[in-house]
Amino acid sequence: MTNQTLLSRSLESVWHPCTQMKQHEIYPLIPIQRGEGVWLYDAEGKRYLDAISSWWVNLFGHNNPRIKDAIKQQLDTLEHVMLAGFTHMPVIELSEKLGNLTGLGHAFYASDGASATEIALKMSFHYWRNTGKSNKTKFISLQNSYHGETLGALSVTDVTIFKDTYAPLLMQSAQMPCPDWRLAKDNESAESYALRCVEDLEKYLSEHHEELAAFIIEPLVQCAAGMGMYHPVYLAKAREICSKYEIHLIADEIAVGFGRTGTMFASEQAQVKADFICLSKGITGGYLPLSVVLTKDKIYQAFYDDSTVRGFLHSHSYTGNPLACSAALATLAIFEADDVIRKNHEKSAFIQAKMQVLTDLPTSNLRYQGMIFAFDVITQNTQFSRQCYQTATKLGLLLRPIGNTVYWMPPYTITEAEIDFMVDVTKQAVKSTL
Ligand SMILES: *Cc1c(COP(=O)(O)O)cnc(C)c1O
8 A cells, every 4th residue: 555545544534643633734644564673664665763762662673573572472361351350460570570670569550651640649649638638639740841641640741832722621730940951040050950949849848738749750851841851969859858848759750761861760860769650651662552650558558448438449441451561571571681771871872972963053952861862953943843853754764853852762772873874864854954
């Protein structure tokens, strides 16, 4: 089937995410037929290097034999069983492994990131209710934060274009000053700026702690905000202040988890243990939808009771799906077998060095954190993001700039030759869309 036939059939029947569908009158969809490593192939055999890991989910390349085999094996045994009243080996093993990795030993599953956010918010609220503090009902997050698009998650998200239309449907939440070092004053270091934001946080918490249930935060990198990065001291201090004022810290590691920032979880770099950690995206290596909220004994125990309604009566039909869990187990096995976190440090250094060629162009804030790389383009072109995306795809590179921020978050299996291609084409695409 040709690209053209696929395109018209898709536009007739599929409502695509995060898209004004009318724009597809001008900008064509790209119909993908298969993937291999970092490459996606369209119906006519043209290939695209997936520099953004298909919205940050893919870790070890498309068509990865180890993850694929694990799913196939699981498929021959058990495809799914409801997790209420039943259990199975993949979900047990995965929960034990994630508990060991995070130090949070109780795992509650869902299928996507936004649902994990909802679960963490509800659990936090319910914990305070179960422990006699039912006035703790409010949540705070950072300016420019992103925690998903369902109503609860959107309430703690701070991205105008996603949020404003739905404002009347959302719960009130407050946003704390954002420690993203791009917002620092000229003479201010990332660290001293972060500490200034900590002071604002402390002031707010000291005044409002009695009504606050939790502070939800993206550790180290605010990805959807355009890869905004901040000093780990902010996270470390936020942990201290939240403990002092009895407010839960929810680490939303949905995007930054599983090695993206250079450690398995970003919170590790601030030696922070959150009360809840939300994981999704990379958890299955980008194979199947799965998310999880991990929490600690103390919180779990507050729900453990003879009374049914003190329990956490939340569910999703596909909670703990065995196929998704088997993909996650295979993904974790690759981290161990291939010493991925250590090898990524070398790969990151290689990309950092290559990235310097972008300074020939009008760019600013060249930055990186582990396997996330970004820079801001200085241009008057109001259509920069869309045009840069278009030009890059024509040249065989999948880039999806966020406003004027161009970033790479490639699968960890990217080779040096593929990195060269990614860097060269990025430079070309940016240069021709300034
Ligand atoms: C993507 C993302 C979410 C939402 O996950 P979905 O699976 O898209 O619902 C939440 N938080 C962060 C930090 C994310 O990057």
